[in-house]
Amino acid sequence: MMPEAVLTQAREEMLDWRGSGMSVMEMSHRGKEFMSIAGKAEEDLRELLAIPANYKVLFLQGGASAQFAMVPMNLLRGKGKADYVNTGQWSKKAIAEARRFCDVNVAATSEDGEFTSIPDQAGWRTDPDAAYLHYTPNETIGGVEFHWVPETGDVPLVADMSSTLLSRPLDVSRYGVIYAGAQKNIGPAGLTVVIVREDLMGEVLPGAPTLFDYQVLADSDSMYNTPPTYSWYLAGLVFEWLKQRGGLQAMAEINRRKAGKLYDLIDDSGFYHNPVDTESRSWMNVPFTLSDPGLDGVFLEEAKAAGLLTLKGHRSVGGMRASIYNAMPEEGVDALVSFMRDFEQRHG
Numbered sequence: 001m002m003p004e005a006v007l008t009q010a011r012e013e014m015l016d017w018r019g020s021g022m023s024v025m026e027m028s029h030r031g032k033e034f035m036s037i038a039g040k041a042e043e044d045l046r047e048l049l050a051i052p053a054n055y056k057v058l059f060l061q062g063g064a065s066a067q068f069a070m071v072p073m074n075l076l077r078g079k080g081k082a083d084y085v086n087t088g089q090w091s092k093k094a095i096a097e098a099r100r101f102c103d104v105n106v107a108a109t110s111e112d113g114e115f116t117s118i119p120d121q122a123g124w125r126t127d128p129d130a131a132y133l134h135y136t137p138n139e140t141i142g143g144v145e146f147h148w149v150p151e152t153g154d155v156p157l158v159a160d161m162s163s164t165l166l167s168r169p170l171d172v173s174r175y176g177v178i179y180a181g182a183q184k185n186i187g188p189a190g191l192t193v194v195i196v197r198e199d200l201m202g203e204v205l206p207g208a209p210t211l212f213d214y215q216v217l218a219d220s221d222s223m224y225n226t227p228p229t230y231s232w233y234l235a236g237l238v239f240e241w242l243k244q245r246g247g248l249q250a251m252a253e254i255n256r257r258k259a260g261k262l263y264d265l266i267d268d269s270g271f272y273h274n275p276v277d278t279e280s281r282s283w284m285n286v287p288f289t290l291s292d293p294g295l296d297g298v299f300l301e302e303a304k305a306a307g308l309l310t311l312k313g314h315r316s317v318g319g320m321r322a323s324i325y326n327a328m329p330e331e332g333v334d335a336l337v338s339f340m341r342d343f344e345q346r347h348g
């Protein structure tokens, strides 16, 4: 979802952005109008996340999937190995891509338990010479989330925050690189936000494309080539909306409550089931199954008729998944909870 207020504002500004006589889509990315939009978006994101001055913020294309390659290309810096933590489908993709560039040490995995938990850090087998440690704070498909930050000493910590960035406050200084495809919790598809500590840039893998070099991208203010201007603009409107709502502390309270309502319903019922360890459950993605999978189709049809959309689980796991990102209002979760209660009474 996008916040409705943001879509309304975009509609109002669609043909003529603030008296400029142009739609944002028609602006030159180097013109003063778009430069002001881009600058304001970065400023607001820095404020929301309290990003320290020694970090660059990049607004890129290619999605989180391009970062699976750009992270090793930029962070290996002469080292041939990196640590990865495997907590689900997205971790696995990041690992597979990193293997094209270096030796990957899987420091911990929850694959044995079908990715329903986060491995306790006491049991991780990390390599002190690793170029960095990569993990996925929220596994979007499995609905498994770290509610703590790994401790890696001097080894830079890298996080794929595609489905959790901006859901709550964050201590950016604990990280070397944070990246997120925008389309889950930030804005529309087509934009990728990367936050990178300055001292980690400038030693890209020989032969890497220019466009994949964090240093080049930072030096050109993410405008080495034409950036995704309209997505950047919409993300900026979302940042303003988050600030108006009280920032990330306020969002965290709402998100915790929203997720809690769904998990309470699931746990109190013998009809719905969520397989994830209680302490590692995602605030953003709540997967659940029905005790009779034969009812999945009926559930989805009736949900759709009730105005509750895109509840089908990922094709790799089946069942249902409620993605309840920032833009999902609490009333949306309330509506889902009462629909699920009613469905259970009629079919359970």
Ligand SMILES: *Cc1c(COP(=O)(O)O)cnc(C)c1O
Pocket: 062, 063, 064, 065, 066, 090, 136, 138, 139, 140, 160, 161, 162, 163, 181, 182, 184
């Ligand atoms: C969706 C998702 C991705 C893939 O993002 P793209 O922008 O489509 O490349 C990667 N990691 C996580 C955690 C995701 O949720």
